Amino acid sequence: MYLHIGVILLVMAAAYTAANRLKLSVELRMLSATLAGGITGAFFHTPPLMQLGRHMIEGSFTYLDVMLVFVTATIFIEIMATSGSVNFVVRGIVTTFFRVRMLALFLLMFVILIPGALTGAGSVSVLTVGAPCALALGYLGVSRGRSAAILFIIAGLSAAAPPVNIWAMIVSAGTAIPYVGFELPLGIPVLLLGTFTMLTLGWRQEQRLSLEQVLAEMPPVPEGMAWWRVALPFGVFFGLVVIGRVLPFTIPIMGLPLQFVLSAAVALAVSPGPINILTLSRDTVKKLTPLLATMAVVGAMQQVMTVTGVKGLISFAVISVPLIMLYALLVFIIPASEGVLTYGGAAIIGIPLVWFLDSRGLHATVVIAGLSLLWPLGDGLPPTALIGRLTMMVTEYRESYISFLKKTWIPWLAITLVGILMVIFSAKLAFLVEWSM
Amino acid sequence: MTRTAIYKMSLAAIFGLVSGIAGYQFYEHRHYQAPIIAGPGVTRVVKLHEYCPSLKGTPADTDVFFLEGAGDGGTVLLVANTHSNEPAARLTAEIFLENCTIQKGRLIVIPQFNNSGSRNTKPGDGYPLYFEIPTAWGKKKFRMGNRNASPLDSWPDPDVYIHYPDRSLLSYLDVRNTNRTWPGRPDGPLMERVCFAAMELIRNEQVDVAIDIHGAETMFPVTNCIVAPEKSSRIATMVQLMTQAMEGFTVNVYPSPQNFRGLSHREIGDYSNAMPFLLEAPIPFLDQPTGPKTEELLLTGRDPLLLSLARQGKLFVPYDEYGWPMKNRVGQHCSVILEIMNQLSQASPERAVVAENVPRYKDVLEHDVGYYYHNPATADPARVYPN
Ligand SMILES: [Zn+2]
Numbered sequence: 026m027y028l029h030i031g032v033i034l035l036v037m038a039a040a041y042t043a044a045n046r047l048k049l050s051v052e053l054r055m056l057s058a059t060l061a062g063g064i065t066g067a068f069f070h071t072p073p074l075m076q077l078g079r080h081m082i083e084g085s086f087t088y089l090d091v092m093l094v095f096v097t098a099t100i101f102i103e104i105m106a107t108s109g110s111v112n113f114v115v116r117g118i119v120t121t122f123f124r125v126r127m128l129a130l131f132l133l134m135f136v137i138l139i140p141g142a143l144t145g146a147g148s149v150s151v152l153t154v155g156a157p158c159a160l161a162l163g164y165l166g167v168s169r170g171r172s173a174a175i176l177f178i179i180a181g182l183s184a185a186a187p188p189v190n191i192w193a194m195i196v197s198a199g200t201a202i203p204y205v206g207f208e209l210p211l212g213i214p215v216l217l218l219g220t221f222t223m224l225t226l227g228w229r230q231e232q233r234l235s236l237e238q239v240l241a242e243m244p245p246v247p248e249g250m251a252w253w254r255v256a257l258p259f260g261v262f263f264g265l266v267v268i269g270r271v272l273p274f275t276i277p278i279m280g281l282p283l284q285f286v287l288s289a290a291v292a293l294a295v296s297p298g299p300i301n302i303l304t305l306s307r308d309t310v311k312k313l314t315p316l317l318a319t320m321a322v323v324g325a326m327q328q329v330m331t332v333t334g335v336k337g338l339i340s341f342a343v344i345s346v347p348l349i350m351l352y353a354l355l356v357f358i359i360p361a362s363e364g365v366l367t368y369g370g371a372a373i374i375g376i377p378l379v380w381f382l383d384s385r386g387l388h389a390t391v392v393i394a395g396l397s398l399l400w401p402l403g404d405g406l407p408p409t410a411l412i413g414r415l416t417m418m419v420t421e422y423r424e425s426y427i428s429f430l431k432k433t434w435i436p437w438l439a440i441t442l443v444g445i446l447m448v449i450f451s452a453k454l455a456f457l458v459e460w461s462m
Numbered sequence: 463m464t465r466t467a468i469y470k471m472s473l474a475a476i477f478g479l480v481s482g483i484a485g486y487q488f489y490e491h492r493h494y495q496a497p498i499i500a501g502p503g504v505t506r507v508v509k510l511h512e513y514c515p516s517l518k519g520t521p522a523d524t525d526v527f528f529l530e531g532a533g534d535g536g537t538v539l540l541v542a543n544t545h546s547n548e549p550a551a552r553l554t555a556e557i558f559l560e561n562c563t564i565q566k567g568r569l570i571v572i573p574q575f576n577n578s579g580s581r582n583t584k585p586g587d588g589y590p591l592y593f594e595i596p597t598a599w600g601k602k603k604f605r606m607g608n609r610n611a612s613p614l615d616s617w618p619d620p621d622v623y624i625h626y627p628d629r630s631l632l633s634y635l636d637v638r639n640t641n642r643t644w645p646g647r648p649d650g651p652l653m654e655r656v657c658f659a660a661m662e663l664i665r666n667e668q669v670d671v672a673i674d675i676h677g678a679e680t681m682f683p684v685t686n687c688i689v690a691p692e693k694s695s696r697i698a699t700m701v702q703l704m705t706q707a708m709e710g711f712t713v714n715v716y717p718s719p720q721n722f723r724g725l726s727h728r729e730i731g732d733y734s735n736a737m738p739f740l741l742e743a744p745i746p747f748l749d750q751p752t753g754p755k756t757e758e759l760l761l762t763g764r765d766p767l768l769l770s771l772a773r774q775g776k777l778f779v780p781y782d783e784y785g786w787p788m789k790n791r792v793g794q795h796c797s798v799i800l801e802i803m804n805q806l807s808q809a810s811p812e813r814a815v816v817a818e819n820v821p822r823y824k825d826v827l828e829h830d831v832g833y834y835y836h837n838p839a840t841a842d843p844a845r846v847y848p849n
Contacts, residue, residue: 071754087586203633273624280618332588
């Protein structure tokens with residue numbers, strides 16, 4: 026039965042491994058696998074050779090809307106960071122709350138959560154607020170290794186946090202389940218797990234840096250910086266979202282990309298120092314190119330795997346596993362799929378999985394929310410280990426990668442447990458979706 | 463020139479060539495016309511924008527065919543290709559358009575309801591661009607479309623789609639989904655205007671019965687069925703019993719959920735006097751665990767992976783080596799539609815709609831779908847409508 030699909034799958038895996046040996050980046054590895062799979066498929070006329078190019082190009086458009094949100098949101102956050110807002114806030118938290126240590130940790134958690142929540146990418150959190158937050162954590166007595174672990178875990182949670190969760194968007198789009206009602210099913214576990222992480226990793230005061238030492242290491246805040254300059258751009262963004270919900274039939278449809286662009290314009294206008302928007306946009310897009318390329322390649326790979334039958338075969342395998350075993354396997358499969366395929370795991374495994382669980386009577390929205398807590402963990406796993414490596418770089422943690430990963434085990438376990446339980450008891454948690462809407 | 467520059471330029475050239483060819487294929491697909499021949503029963507053809515002027519000149523405008531009988535009676539509306547990736551709908555509508563004559567009452571047919579969606583593709587899902595139905599005079603080629611309208615015609619999408627007027631929150635994609643934008647409004651997003659035009663048609667033409675034809679996955683619980691709200695449920699149940707007893711196939715009846723808004727079977731009933739019915743026939747091609755997404759799978763519905771899952775009891779329809787050929791799906795739709803008309807005529811004789819020369823289930827099984835399509839090359843050009 027469909028032996029040749031297995032052959033195509035093997036060829037794809039071989040191409041991926043070969044590209045890995047050649048030290049190509051993850052998006053080029055996936056592109057190699059996609060091309061190899063498509064060409065092998067063409068031998069069986071699935072797809073016909075003259076349609077292969079069309080399938081690759083068409084597939085690369087699958088997540089165009091997500092990519093637009095990603096770019097515009099990141100430019101917005103980058104403007105905020107460049108204007109000195111982030112340093113201003115972190116300095117504010119540290120100097121005001123250094124006596125109430127737990128409160129300071131809690132507020133820092135929010136600072137790390139916001140950029141990833143708005144962009145859907147934990148890497149944006151790490152890149153924009155990672156360095157000052159790591160310094161602040163050091164001041165609060167958290168060791169370098171634990172600061173790195175905190176940053177990695179909270180950045181992962183920020184990517185899962187609403188309003189933008191790219192894994193959930195990919196799975197929702199592929200299963201025709203509305204990307205709606207995720208605010209509480211994602212927001213509550215993210216806040217609980219984030220607080221838990223801060224408590225477990227940040228509780229012990231292992232060192233003591235002086236306030237002067239920390240402030241000296243942080244870049245200075247430009248003159249004229251004020252709270253309203255930080256609050257206004259966020260106010261504009263959330264204001265646009267809220268007014269669209271309150272007056273949906275009078276306000277013209279803007280869409281998230283335009284809402285982010287408008288907020289970015291406001292951020293630019295109220296920045297105390299001048300910002301060269303052209304340079305900033307160019308640098309941001311340059312930084313994002315690997316991730317954007319990943320999204321484009323994931324779409325192409327998804328389409329080639331569908332037209333060759335490989336995705337169908339994987340779905341078949343997922344659906345044929347007994348339900349109990351499936352739950353146990355998810356603990357490993359979900360993060361591992363992210364480690365190998367970045368967002369591809371959500372497209373290739375997530376879509377059929379949610380389809381199947383939905384038809385078994387589980388609540389699809391809660392299932393997606395639960396799974397999308399697990400995917401960010403995979404950003405710390407090889408071969409890509411994207412966010413894990415970024416975190417080590419930003420926090421200047423110089424021990425081995427494994428020793429960094431080991432420091433995350435308690436929150437890792439907690440997140441896995443919460444995610445899987447949300448999947449299993451999704452029907453009982455459906456009220457969270459209703460309360461969100 | 464350095465080696466890197468040569469390398470980069472050749473990569474750019476290859477990419478340019480591949481995307482050029484793909485772009486040409488997409489352009490052809492978007493502009494391809496599959497002709498519809500107005501059969502002996504068609505008395506006039508209008509554009510949907512007659513019922514909502516703001517549709518005029520947009521890619522969402524589409525043809526509305528009237529088949530008017532000599533005798534007084536009721537009016538039945540047939541809506542096909544609400545989702546253009548469920549093409550049994552359009553194939554069924556064309557059988558009616560090319561063959562049906564009306565004795566009493568009126569039949570109105572919109573064969574390509576989401577015109578923009580039919581000229582769009584579904585990125586990520588690897589559909590073929592076209593499929594072909596064999597006929598006595600050669601193959602008739604159709605576009606395989608998408609569930610949603612093209613972003614080229616309706617853009618940008620909102621961050622969430624807020625249904626008008628109910629304010630239910632739906633996925634941002636659903637602003638382009640003509641089975642979520644009912645009842646619509648005249649100045650809303652493009653697909654709301656399409657649905658509003660259809661609502662106006664239903665109200666102005668005093669439509670008694672509105673039938674929206676779809677297809678659904680075999681692993682989706684709501685498949686192979688008639689979805690009907692309370693006001694249509696009696697007729698739906700009668701249709702289920704009659705087709706089961708007389709024609710030997712079984713469709714289920716599902717009630718239309720009260721609070722799932724924007725769907726035709728909900729809003730048409732709530733915003734007009736018409737009784738709505740939504741027909742689902744299985745379409746194995748759309749299932750996740752299938753082999754390659756080929757034209758053959760689309761037409762035969764035959765797949766070994768699905769067969770294995772059927773044996774594990776994981777499908778919601780009967781399934782064996784025979785698959786679910788297009789003729790079975792189209793045949794079921796034909797018989798269900800005729801039986802709805804029959805039940806309407808019995809329930810209220812003054813609103814009767816009597817159709818003739820439409821094949822029933824067993825006829826379509828015997829002759830296959832293409833048997834009922836006429837050759838556009840030899841037809842009267844005035845009766846050929848590009849679509
Ligand atoms: Zn449909």
